[in-house]
Amino acid sequence: MPVAAARRRRPGRAARIASLVLAACAAKAVLAAPGPFEQRFATCLACHGASGQSQTPLTPSLGGQPAFFAMTQLFLLRDGRRGEPVMIEQAKGMSNDDLRAFADAISKLPPPLPPTDKADPLRFERGRALAAQHRCGVCHNPDFSGREQMPRLANQREDYLLKAMREFASGKRLGYGAAMTQELSGLSDTDLTDLAHFFAHQPPAKAAGRPAAR
Numbered sequence: 001m002p003v004a005a006a007r008r009r010r011p012g013r014a015a016r017i018a019s020l021v022l023a024a025c026a027a028k029a030v031l032a033a034p035g036p037f038e039q040r041f042a043t044c045l046a047c048h049g050a051s052g053q054s055q056t057p058l059t060p061s062l063g064g065q066p067a068f069f070a071m072t073q074l075f076l077l078r079d080g081r082r083g084e085p086v087m088i089e090q091a092k093g094m095s096n097d098d099l100r101a102f103a104d105a106i107s108k109l110p111p112p113l114p115p116t117d118k119a120d121p122l123r124f125e126r127g128r129a130l131a132a133q134h135r136c137g138v139c140h141n142p143d144f145s146g147r148e149q150m151p152r153l154a155n156q157r158e159d160y161l162l163k164a165m166r167e168f169a170s171g172k173r174l175g176y177g178a179a180m181t182q183e184l185s186g187l188s189d190t191d192l193t194d195l196a197h198f199f200a201h202q203p204p205a206k207a208a209g210r211p212a213a214r
């Protein structure tokens with residue numbers, strides 16, 4: 001076949017752009033119509049907050065959590081190995097594909113914003129020093145944004161952080177691994193409240209640090 005004829009058969013630039021635009025519109029139409037999954041995810045966010053920023057006491061913000069962390073926790077919740085009855089009820093009966101789909105959807109929510117109340121400078125400083133001394137950032141990242149099976153702590157609700165740490169310290173919450181119970185050994189309850197204050201009042205996540213829309 002002559003080269004010129006082959007070239008003519010290739011779609012032109014305009015045609016390629018048009019087909020891309022059509023594909024994007026089709027994708028948007030699919031997103032716009034909430035399917036059963038989106039509806040179910042909306043019931044999760046009724047407790048966990050719109051965009052994953054929780055306004056509910058003792059209920060964690062889910063925004064910015066790594067997919068792998070969300071997955072391991074849903075797995076433990078499904079089996080009733082951690083959590084409160086309200087949440088265990090939600091996770092009960094999820095298939096492994098459900099766990100993956102919810103974990104994936106959670107990881108795409110934007111990280112939570114800092115609370116509106118100002119940090120107490122003394123408690124913030126005590127929390128900062130304790131986190132540095134106990135090297136919490138080695139696993140949770142230096143900016144506490146979390147990675148892999150290690151949760152984001154930055155701008156999590158203070159009441160929930162304290163509850164989680166008290167439960168690890170007392171052995172009530174068994175982690176996916178034993179890391180957290182070990183990490184908190186030797187810390188007093190005052191230490192835990194200062195740590196929770198410090199993590200909750202982290203500066204807002206930089207745009208560049210936000211999980212890329214995957």
Ligand code: HEC
Binds near residue numbers: 048070082084087163
């Ligand atoms: C009735 C309120 C409620 C609903 C609805 C709800 N949750 Fe929860 N969820 C909670 C509470 C409370 C906890 C904290 C449990 C604990 O203290 O251990 C939690 C914890 C979690 C955690 C662990 C987060 C962490 O930082 O450790 C994940 C993940 C989660 N929920 C996902 C979901 C998903 C997905 C749905 C929807 C299928 C859902 N939740 C629906 C109340 C709710």
Ligand code: HEC
Binds near residue numbers: 140149
């Ligand atoms: C060796 C790694 C490691 C270190 C160091 C570490 N963590 Fe963790 N942390 C984890 C993992 C993994 C989890 C998830 C729990 C699980 O295993 O189910 C977790 C969970 C948590 C949670 C629960 C958050 C949630 O959303 O449920 C809090 C709070 C926490 N860590 C605080 C701390 C603090 C404070 C320190 C320092 C004193 C610390 N961590 C040091 C690995 C670590």
